[in-house]
Amino acid sequence: MPVLAAMRLMTLNEIWNRPELMTALAIAIAFGGIMTACAYLILLERKLSAWMQDRVGPNRVGPAGLLQPLADGAKFILKEEIIPDHVDKVLYILAPSLSVFTTMLAFCVVPFGDVPAESPASQVFPFIIAPGIDLGIVFIFAITSLSVYGIILGGWASNNKYSALGSLRASAQVVSYEIPLGMSVVGIALLSHTMNLEKILYAQAEAGFFGWNIWTQPVACLIFFIAAMAESNRLPFDLTECEQELVGGFHTEYSGMKFAMFFLGEYTHVITISFLTSILFFGGWHFPWIAETTSAYAGAWAVKVGVLLTKAFMVIVLIQMLRWTIPRFRFDQLMGLAWKVLIPLATVNVLIVMCVLEFGVPHYWLGPLSLASLVAASLIGMQGRPITAITASPVLAPARHH
């Protein structure tokens, strides 16, 4: 009894005044939110895919299938945990955990609301797990680079040729697309003079609707979006896990909770890049008139969180719609896109930003200059095959596979 009396629950005030407990609370909320969001995003993906294909999607479990994630979760947890005999046991178990761990860790510098100006703050809920990290973007790219190890180890440990091929392709793809991913954000880092995500967001919010980075860096947004989709192995870049060619790719041998963890990792990555796209290019929680930096009405923090979540949600829906819109890339087309298209475009973008900053050109020139670079790239790309009239006399060189 005396022991019980000594252990009492902390009052809300005590938690409010201890920043480390607030961080723990933020971690709990973010982790729980992401896990739930992953589960329901899987349901949303199934429903959207179904509607795009004139089907219904899951609708038996709960109203309109809303309890389907619970059924899926129960299924994964209750499934028998099989570890095949021929696999490398340590790496086999390590791979999915690495996949989930790195993508979760990447989320800890992403703000999901209006972050307080001083950090660590007391009496204010920090809408970010790790506030004040000045190398926010570099941290994210470094951690997501580690996520490729999950795929490599998964394929290697599985000890079968489908998985090995899948993981080989995946590692080449992820490593190739990291370069345009990083370079597309260099322009923003130069313009905002910081790599801290909270400061980039705040700079856009202060500048208003026309201060969103999408106006000055449209091509960078496009490159970032494409490279980010390739990083998380989403269609049209998912030839590492396509069923038609590789059975399951690197996750062929996985079942039950380990398989679920690979997919949790992938969806967490999708959530992270959606948040990043909204924060880096679309102003984060800023919305004209209702969620400005000066908004101080009661519940303004909730509106800001809602605006950020809505923007991220729209990006996620776009990613899920693109899944069934664009056919899958072949491996050489994929590498060609990264090395021959995205990297030169990203380099030119960085050059443009450097020139604009160096020569003091007003920043509103960045948008038209970026679009001009895109036009130039298309014009260069048109130097392909010449048109041959169908009934003309034969050409000297036979038609070859280009």
Next chain:
Amino acid sequence: MPISESDVVWVEQPAMNFWETSFLPAIFGGLRTTGGHVADGNIVTQQYPEVKPDLPHHYRGVHRLNRDDQGRVKCVACMMCAAACPARCIDIVAEAAPKDDPVWAGRDKFPQSFVLDELKCIYCGMCEEACPVDAIELTHIYDLTGMTRDEMLYDKEKLLKVFDETKDNPRDPIRTHAGRLGPAAEFSSLPTLGPATAVEADDRAAKAPSPGVISR
């Protein structure tokens, strides 16, 4: 012979124009297509079992043995259906109708046991086409289930029960000659048939002690 140069037409893929090279119009067009499908709400999925499917006419489902106008089973145990069945799922044991039983007046044979394995059956309808007295027919019932394999061996009683349950269903009209036996039962006498062609003098089969048997 090699093809002459003037007969060969070289066709190259037309070069993409400026907008196509950027691939953006294609992507937006694709999004319009898929977005159109999402917004249309043209769902083609049928919500079974709340909505039953619209079966075509003469859908071949579970079998039934028809009764004649006196309530007796029409089947005369001629084994035509068993012989025609490609899956060999029909098993018939014939029995002579009792001579002095008024119930079986006018009938020679009836099946003592008629067992149809609904699991082996491929629902082709050959038995229905082969039956000369329109005794066996396939109904529209498709959702039959059983807990054991033995349960799905439909014997005469079960098949007659299917008849009793579906004879009034407008989906399963008794197709021909309701009540009476089919046309094969109308023959009162069969004319003798001669050979189709003239018999040769040295025909071994005609000279055999037993017709059709050729011995050495």
